[in-house]
Amino acid sequence: MRLFLDTANIQEIEEALSWGVVSGVTTNPSLVAREGREFRPTIREIAALVDGPVSAEAVSEDAPGMIAEARELAALAQNVVIKLPMGVPALKATRVLADEGIRVNMTLVFSANQALLAALAGAAYVSPFVGRLDDIGHDGMQVVAEIVDIFCDYGLETEVIAASIRHPAHVLAAAHAGSDIATVPFGVLQQMVRHPLTDSGIARFLADYRKIPG
Numbered sequence: 452m453r454l455f456l457d458t459a460n461i462q463e464i465e466e467a468l469s470w471g472v473v474s475g476v477t478t479n480p481s482l483v484a485r486e487g488r489e490f491r492p493t494i495r496e497i498a499a500l501v502d503g504p505v506s507a508e509a510v511s512e513d514a515p516g517m518i519a520e521a522r523e524l525a526a527l528a529q530n531v532v533i534k535l536p537m538g539v540p541a542l543k544a545t546r547v548l549a550d551e552g553i554r555v556n557m558t559l560v561f562s563a564n565q566a567l568l569a570a571l572a573g574a575a576y577v578s579p580f581v582g583r584l585d586d587i588g589h590d591g592m593q594v595v596a597e598i599v600d601i602f603c604d605y606g607l608e609t610e611v612i613a614a615s616i617r618h619p620a621h622v623l624a625a626a627h628a629g630s631d632i633a634t635v636p637f638g639v640l641q642q643m644v645r646h647p648l649t650d651s652g653i654a655r656f657l658a659d660y661r662k663i664p665g
């Protein structure tokens with residue numbers, strides 16, 4: 452399974468990339484707004500830092516608008532992937548964009564049926580939002596598992612990005628469910644590194660090392 456970073460914060464991206472564990476970035480309008488910078492320059496800067504896919508979301512509400520916006524965003528850098536919010540306009544736009552070789556990440560996916568439609572329309576990625584489903588009392592990871600099974604059964608090449616990840620247990624469950632990718636906030640990535648037994652083990656080894664004569 453690969454890990455993407457779910458952020459538009461340049462410092463977080465640079466730090467996570469230096470760990471050697473992140474192979475892509477996902478953004479959304481809320482994440483970019485949080486940084487207080489202009490949208491396109493932010494995406495261009497992230498795309499220059501990251502070798503892998505960088506998702507940038509189109510905000511047009513009809514298919515022609517989405518297509519025009521996607522073409523413009525895709526021209527920012529060759530690794531820019533266009534996030535489209537699930538719906539009929541996005542399906543129409545995805546088919547056109549996929550035929551042009553522009554990769555789409557269908558976002559705001561909350562059911563296996565939505566994921567199936569996105570894959571059939573030619574989306575390169577689907578992003579089921581696990582945390583937001585859990586928030587309303589559903590089992591978000593069950594949806595991820597269902598999508599993975601269906602794509603596998605029918606040989607659909609669309610990759611699954613487990614999104615709206617809230618804690619390290621979500622990442623582990625996404626791995627067990629067979630998700631191709633999990634996109635994680637930087638805080639969750641930091642939590643994944645830590646274990647209290649690692650911390651106490653390091654402290655013990657350092658203390659004992661200082662007792663070694665010479």
Ligand code: E4P
Nearest residue numbers: 457477478479583614615616
């Ligand atoms: C995914 O690509 C989205 O940017 C993100 O995971 C949304 O997560 P949230 O539910 O924490 O906003």
